[in-house]
Amino acid sequence: MTVKSELLQYWEEGKAIEGYNLEEEDIVKDPLHQVEDELFAFILGLLY
């Protein structure tokens, strides 16, 4: 079960987030995803 939204900037398999290179995935992916996760949880938290 995954959440896909055009507003959430998650790293897709073989495709870097805009502004980053595939080669730096190991370094930048997790920190970037943690930011998206917090953003997602904060906004949903306004609705329950």
Place this chain on the structure above:
Amino acid sequence: MGLTVEQRTEMVKKAIMCQKPERVPVVSKQEPSYAIEYAGYDLKTALWNPELIVKATDKMYADIYCDAGGNMPRFPLVYKISGSRAFVPRIKDDFVQHPEVEGLKYEEYDEYIADPFRCIVNTVIPRLYPKLAAPGQEGSLNYLRTMIADKQVKSKYLAGCAEVEKKYGIINIRRGAIEAPFDFVADLLRGFTGIAVDIRRDPGRVKAAVEATLPLMYKLAKIVNPTPGIIPSLFIPLHMPSYMRTSDFEKLYWPTFKKLVDDLINDGYTLQIFFEKDWSRYYDYLQELPTGVIAYFEEDDLGVVKEKLGKKLCLMGNFPISMLRLNTKQECIDKAKEIIDKAAPGGGYLFCMDKSILTLADAKPENLIAVCEFVHEYGVYR
């Protein structure tokens, strides 16, 4: 006699997993607003000052026995800054209430189903939190203000409560909350009135919207409670089923809720699920739920529930807080004994009230103190 954190952790874990601990654990359901009033603080002042709520909680835990607790108040700062129409601090004391709202219009179902998160950001939030959609930079700044406020008050509150819990050896059995997918669509998106009409006129779209919400709730669970384990549990309050027809529940509510529960339990979580109102129509469904669920009942007779569900689910709740307000101390103790005698045999039971206690008017402290001490003394497995 006070127990150590280790003893309490062990007995709560056993109870949650339907085993027999040394004692019946006593779970506190006093909300911070009760603690504030009990400690003699002004409600509005304290709701704006997490450190004062922590002080009040300290006083409450010093006087009122419990083994476990855990809650998260709604802070008016967050809802004032964001201009919320969904959660509104009331004028007299800033206690946050939630009026009926419609964040999503009927004609916006398809937009939601296609990309729920985008729809929430673009359509629902601007309607329910207009300040966050203010033109120019102001909207972005208000988002930041709201997020900063949320982080500030919650981190102060949680850190303070952790210290107080450590002082009294009380364990926090709850971390994070999510909703059943149907309730998420019903509560703030369509509203009670809207969803009631939708169920009849367009069940297909309701089903699609609920199914689109399932991954959001699953993802949310992982973020708000990032470390699966027996404790702390995720909290899921269930709102709509007691107002639904059983056939609608079966088609529209149960499938996504059951999948959410199964997947989270498989991932190693336990879930404190609040079955609001009367669930007796649904026991056959609840028998399908796995061990790892703390079934927190409001109105259901725990004797019946024990027989139907007690082998798989840990039971909790059902002590009527109305008795703490209206009855004598002895009558309250007699009721506690009656519930323990029905629900505790064999283990898999946590003593708790039927709902949260919000204000001093809900429960006379002398009755609450007497009941909690009685349960601690009487609820010993021999």
